[in-house]
Amino acid sequence: MENLQLKKIANEVRKNIVTGLHSAKSGHPGGSLSAADMVTFLYYEEMNVDAKNPKNPNRDRFVLSKGHAAPVLYGVLAEKGFIPKEDIVTLRKPDSYLQGHPDMKHTPGVDMSSGSLGQGVSTAVGMALAGKMDHKDYRVYTLLGDGEIEEGQVWEAAMFAGHRKLDNLVVIVDNNNLQIDGTVEEVCSPYPIDKKFEAFNFHVIVINGHDFDEIRNALNEAKNTKGQPTAIIMNTVKGKGVSFMENQVNWHGAAPNDEQFAVAMEELEKAGEALCQK
Numbered sequence: 001m002e003n004l005q006l007k008k009i010a011n012e013v014r015k016n017i018v019t020g021l022h023s024a025k026s027g028h029p030g031g032s033l034s035a036a037d038m039v040t041f042l043y044y045e046e047m048n049v050d051a052k053n054p055k056n057p058n059r060d061r062f063v064l065s066k067g068h069a070a071p072v073l074y075g076v077l078a079e080k081g082f083i084p085k086e087d088i089v090t091l092r093k094p095d096s097y098l099q100g101h102p103d104m105k106h107t108p109g110v111d112m113s114s115g116s117l118g119q120g121v122s123t124a125v126g127m128a129l130a131g132k133m134d135h136k137d138y139r140v141y142t143l144l145g146d147g148e149i150e151e152g153q154v155w156e157a158a159m160f161a162g163h164r165k166l167d168n169l170v171v172i173v174d175n176n177n178l179q180i181d182g183t184v185e186e187v188c189s190p191y192p193i194d195k196k197f198e199a200f201n202f203h204v205i206v207i208n209g210h211d212f213d214e215i216r217n218a219l220n221e222a223k224n225t226k227g228q229p230t231a232i233i234m235n236t237v238k239g240k241g242v243s244f245m246e247n248q249v250n251w252h253g254a255a256p257n258d259e260q261f262a263v264a265m266e267e268l269e270k271a272g273e274a275l276c277q278k
Contacts, residue, residue: 003212010040016075020091022261030251032072034176034236051081065120066145067101082109118151128169147179162201169229176238197231209234
């Protein structure tokens with residue numbers, strides 16, 4: 001797809017994120033917005049997935065290891081046709097299948113229930129190993145937060161993946177440098193992230209997570225890397241696309257009120273209009 005088209009879709013995904021969170025009156029906008037470009041690219045260009053056959057055994061798999069960023073996954077699934085777009089406003093409602101964290105049993109297109117940080121990447125490693133054992137050619141992608149990689153289980157999974165040379169696995173770290181209590185450097189620094197993954201026998205690529213050319217090149221490089229899993233460390237802006245949320249730690253886990261929602265949607269509408277004029 002052309003980058004301009006991907007930008008338009010990602011902007012719609014950001015509208016879905018803000019809409020769902022405003023309706024829910026709770027949730028996690030910052031890390032959802034920062035990951036919108038990568039998740040859009042994965043579902044629209046990179047992965048072999050089909051909304052009409054979401055359980056195809058030969059499909060590529062995506063595991064949202066940072067499960068609290070469920071709004072970005074739902075936002076893309078809605079645009080892609082896995083779920084009705086009008087259901088976005090049911091986010092986190094008691095009777096909704098769009099729970100605060102992804103639920104594989106009730107949500108089409110969700111490959112793994114996640115939320116307990118560190119566990120998603122572990123299941124993704126298991127999926128990749130299963131693909132190797134079954135001689136399948138599907139690929140597995142998993143998205144982690146930079147705060148999440150403070151969990152020890154992440155590195156146990158990385159050690160196993162590197163040892164087993166799971167070159168069908170791509171681990172993506174959303175490095176927006178903010179977690180719920182502050183910067184990752186202040187809370188429990190995981191830096192240098194690239195060197196840590198290299199130590200576990202990963203092929204490592206560092207990119208701007210909002211540049212579709214860099215995203216495309218990195219994922220192509222991952223496909224061409226043999227004998228090693230790949231880790232893509234993407235530098236991003238927390239709250240990307242909504243000016244008053246960008247790089248603000250207090251928007252890690254807070255929903256916009258009515259006034260803030262109106263401002264955010266106006267900004268995103270204008271951003272979409274500007275893209276349409278290009």
